[in-house]
Amino acid sequence: MRTLVFNAGSSSLKFGVFDVASDTREVFKGSFERFREGMCDFRFRCGKADQRGSASHASIDEAIAAIPGVLKQFGLAAPDAIGHRVAHGGSTFIAPAILEDAIVVKIEDLSPLAPLHNPANLEAIKLCRALWPAVPQVAVFDTSFHLTNPTFATTYAVPEAWRRAGLRRYGFHGTSHKYVALRAAEETGQPLSNLQIVSVHLGNGASVCAVNRGRSMDSSMGITPLEGLVMGTRSGDLDPGAFGFLARQLSLSVADIETALYNDSGLKGLAGSSDMRDIEDRAAAGDAQAQLAIEIYAYRARKYVGAYAAAMGGIDALVFTGGIGENSASMRRRICDGLAFMGLQLDLDRNAAPDLSGRAAPQIQAYGSRVCVFVTETAEQLMIARETAQALARVAPAVETIPVAVSGRHVHLSREAADALFGKGYELTPAKPLRQPGHWAARERVTLEGPKGRLENVAILGPLRMRTQAEISRTDSFVLGIDVPVRESGKLDGTPSVTVVGPAGTFASDGLIVSARHIHTNPHDAARLGLTDGELIDVYVGDGPRRVTFAQTLVRVGETSFTEMHIDTDEANAAGIGACAEGEIVPGHAATLRS
Numbered sequence: 004m005r006t007l008v009f010n011a012g013s014s015s016l017k018f019g020v021f022d023v024a025s026d027t028r029e030v031f032k033g034s035f036e037r038f039r040e041g042m043c044d045f046r047f048r049c050g051k052a053d054q055r056g057s058a059s060h061a062s063i064d065e066a067i068a069a070i071p072g073v074l075k076q077f078g079l080a081a082p083d084a085i086g087h088r089v090a091h092g093g094s095t096f097i098a099p100a101i102l103e104d105a106i107v108v109k110i111e112d113l114s115p116l117a118p119l120h121n122p123a124n125l126e127a128i129k130l131c132r133a134l135w136p137a138v139p140q141v142a143v144f145d146t147s148f149h150l151t152n153p154t155f156a157t158t159y160a161v162p163e164a165w166r167r168a169g170l171r172r173y174g175f176h177g178t179s180h181k182y183v184a185l186r187a188a189e190e191t192g193q194p195l196s197n198l199q200i201v202s203v204h205l206g207n208g209a210s211v212c213a214v215n216r217g218r219s220m221d222s223s224m225g226i227t228p229l230e231g232l233v234m235g236t237r238s239g240d241l242d243p244g245a246f247g248f249l250a251r252q253l254s255l256s257v258a259d260i261e262t263a264l265y266n267d268s269g270l271k272g273l274a275g276s277s278d279m280r281d282i283e284d285r286a287a288a289g290d291a292q293a294q295l296a297i298e299i300y301a302y303r304a305r306k307y308v309g310a311y312a313a314a315m316g317g318i319d320a321l322v323f324t325g326g327i328g329e330n331s332a333s334m335r336r337r338i339c340d341g342l343a344f345m346g347l348q349l350d351l352d353r354n355a356a357p358d359l360s361g362r363a364a365p366q367i368q369a370y371g372s373r374v375c376v377f378v379t380e381t382a383e384q385l386m387i388a389r390e391t392a393q394a395l396a397r398v399a400p401a402v403e404t405i406p407v408a409v410s411g412r413h414v415h416l417s418r419e420a421a422d423a424l425f426g427k428g429y430e431l432t433p434a435k436p437l438r439q440p441g442h443w444a445a446r447e448r449v450t451l452e453g454p455k456g457r458l459e460n461v462a463i464l465g466p467l468r469m470r471t472q473a474e475i476s477r478t479d480s481f482v483l484g485i486d487v488p489v490r491e492s493g494k495l496d497g498t499p500s501v502t503v504v505g506p507a508g509t510f511a512s513d514g515l516i517v518s519a520r521h522i523h524t525n526p527h528d529a530a531r532l533g534l535t536d537g538e539l540i541d542v543y544v545g546d547g548p549r550r551v552t553f554a555q556t557l558v559r560v561g562e563t564s565f566t567e568m569h570i571d572t573d574e575a576n577a578a579g580i581g582a583c584a585e586g587e588i589v590p591g592h593a594a595t596l597r598s
């Protein structure tokens with residue numbers, strides 16, 4: 004299938020023609036950029052041809068209109084399918100959408116929230132619909148990848164009425180962040196589900212994304228692509244108090260302020276040009292404004308890298324992409340300067356000359372750096388071509404995966420139990436945060452004692468609870484010599500007790516259970532995955548010869564839960580998996596509710 008892809012960004016129009024078969028191959032690659040004074044630069048690559056020059060297109064819209072002519076010039080017949088990048092998809096589009104009239108209207112409705120992007124994206128959509136009415140078209144949204152962000156990352160602390168009206172954070176450049184995270188994982192040879200990646204996309208628009216074990220957890224852009232980093236013409240983060248100040252001091256209207264924040268701020272506002280190449284040239288020539296603009300730009304990006312490492316509780320890899328991320332070695336160095344405290348050090352020689360030929364994602368960290376650092380070309384058009392093909396194939400709904408975590412034996416203690424085991428008023432020491440927000444494993448350990456034997460060095464999970472509950476596997480129950488039922492956490496009535504032994508004494512637990520396998524999720528992810536609280540679903544786990552279906556897995560929806568399936572060590576061994584894996588929800592599951 005020949006797929007034409009449009010990627011209209013805020014400063015450039017990139018487009019490509021792909022042969023989408025088992026392997027997606029780019030047949031033609033084109034771009035129009037550096038729009039200025041009635042002209043722009045173009046580059047077209049097709050087979051051995053590589054043409055560059057300037058064209059008389061004054062705007063992205065004019066360049067869009069020129070594309071059919073360019074395709075004809077290279078003998079490229081009408082496409083079989085067309086994929087469009089659409090920046091803002093709101094909360095509606097969790098996946099690519101086939102462009103029917105109603106979808107086009109929704110994209111139009113979102114235009115005020117991405118005024119530099121959605122109108123240009125719509126321009127391309129409308130041109131193609133007029134030119135090739137019979138060719139199917141698909142929109143691939145920047146925002147979709149971030150719809151996995153937890154509510155605590157997407158919620159602004161504003162009045163409820165504003166939130167109900169739709170004020171929330173989204174995040175953009177999702178196609179790029181998803182692609183570069185995949186590339187980095189490929190290079191490390193590890194599954195994405197093992198990695199905590201900070202992806203730094205520095206183009207004309209710029210954003211940082213925390214890709215936590217394959218899922219976007221947070222990103223620096225908000226309800227619009229204005230929040231976050233310093234960009235070509237956009238301000239990024241700004242004190243909301245600035246609006247009042249500007250209205251009072253300079254008598255600016257909301258429209259004046261918005262226009263300036265989108266078009267006249269960022270690098271352009273700081274140093275007169277939105278193009279990093281100009282700014283770097285001027286800084287090198289001693290221009291103090293350009294030097295300050297670079298410092299501000301790098302400092303803001305470095306703050307976000309640190310923030311997202313903290314948000315995920317760790318970082319394995321940092322990835323740079325986008326026009327500036329791919330090409331500016333000095334900007335990468337400035338951003339990484341001072342991050343040695345978190346185990347991240349660049350190799351200055353490798354950083355100066357990464358080999359980006361082909362689809363390579365070279366590593367540029369210093370020998371011994373704990374965090375890997377990658378530079379990779381982003382491939383938004385390639386991803387859009389693939390996703391367009393998938394959307395059109397109308398295969399069974401894409402398989403939804405969720406991370407699987409293995410719970411070892413552990414106890415939850417009440418205040419009374421902690422007093423008895425460690426001494427009155429003893430405070431446990433949190434040693435390791437768990438992925439569920441607010442939960443941790445304590446440094447202290449206890450022993451469980453049954454009629455037949457003991458289990459030593461058993462973990463304590465905090466914080467304290469109302470009742471003391473021990474959770475073990477069925478294999479463990481044979482060691483203790485106690486017949487233990489499978490139960491949902493907290494449902495302890497009729498379960499046996501076990502003696503918990505601590506350094507200061509013993510305590511008989513309120514309950515002892517084999518925890519029923521379950522999935523923690525939040526309302527947002529639950530909606531995306533089509534799950535409801537209390538539902539029992541089937542999940543495939545493992546991909547080796549021991550792959551199993553875990554039937555009757557309980558869904559537990561909590562406001563701030565991190566989406567994750569919990570199984571015990573017996574179940575993990577049965578599926579042949581290690582500490583982390585991915586589970587696949589069996590499509591078309593019947594909605595059985597727990598009794």
Ligand SMILES: Nc1ncnc2c1ncn2[C@@H]1O[C@H](COP(=O)(O)OP(=O)(O)O)[C@@H](O)[C@H]1O
Pocket residue numbers: 012013014015205206207208235277278279280281283325326327330331
């Ligand atoms: N060699 C280079 N050195 C520094 N910056 C560069 C270089 N090449 C491109 N850039 C910068 O990349 C930015 C454009 O990035 P790009 O990803 O193409 O933009 P868009 O967001 O429109 O897709 C511009 O600021 C441009 O100056």
Ligand SMILES: CC(=O)OP(=O)(O)O
Pocket residue numbers: 011012013014090120145175176206207208209228
């Ligand atoms: C969302 C956004 O800022 O995109 P771009 O970088 O293409 O302008």
Ligand SMILES: [Mg+2]
Pocket residue numbers: 012013206207208
């Ligand atoms: Mg871009």
